[in-house]
Amino acid sequence: MFQKKILTMGVEREPECLRIYGIGCRHNESKYSTDQLPLLQPLWNLALENQYYTQSPLFPIVIGVGSFFLFTLPFTFIDFYGKDWAWVKKYRIHPETTVTWPMVRHAAGLTLWNQVLYILPVSIAQCTWTSDTELPFLAPSLWDFLWHQFACLAIYDFFIFVWHIIHHRSRFLYRHFHSVHHRPSVVNCWVSQYVHPWELFCVGIFGTTPPWIVGAHPMTIWGFMIFSAFLGVETHSGYDFPIMLHRWFPFFGGTVKHEMHHQRPLVNFQPYFTWFDRLFGTECPGMQAGAFKPKTLLEWERKEQ
């Protein structure tokens, strides 16, 4: 019954909304059989049911900012309450360091300051001048959703790599902008957003451009905003848990490589992947849980001396 209602909605909203996302134009309702619908359709139907909120240009901003704060919660919890738990200590990259309230208060303060001073006005402007998002009737296919996530992340990672290397190689740009991100003495999840407004602006542009380049479905865009917020927090967490992505994907640098960048700022410019650092000779193996230096890192240090 509900499916039928949604199907009818889809027909009413054709043709533009379906054409925009390359799904193709179909005018006959009977062509939509429920077994042809994408796997993600039940989830997408929730967005269609709540169009009043999900069509708003504010929605992607709210989920991006909201998921950042949500993802910091578990890491902040273990930073404070789990710091003496053996299993937490075991996976801390620098067990000799401790995250303190003043550190978090300071980083969270700058993050909130940036949100209020820069993100809020942009959100208001977007709400005022941008029209509501046209939501297509069909969800993306699972394949499109996944490969677009990967493509968006790879493009975003490339943009940041170029920006990052320029902002380290130029003394002026480093001193006036990117050095802010390198100020905190102990890397923790809040450092992810501990940046100069210029960096915040650039990262914002780099994060919103890739979905546009690949022509991503709104559901994929929202997924990417949540995924990239998670990765920003994870790579700055200071932990090397076995479930983390870098343990599973060899081309993913993750937290151990980025932690090394905070120790040695002239290596590991890619925030997530490793291929460009490898290609340009700026890759440095990461220190692992318990400040363990793998053979590759010891060799790298020997060569550098």
Ligand SMILES: [Zn+2]
């Ligand atoms: Zn960082």
Ligand SMILES: [Zn+2]
């Ligand atoms: Zn840096």
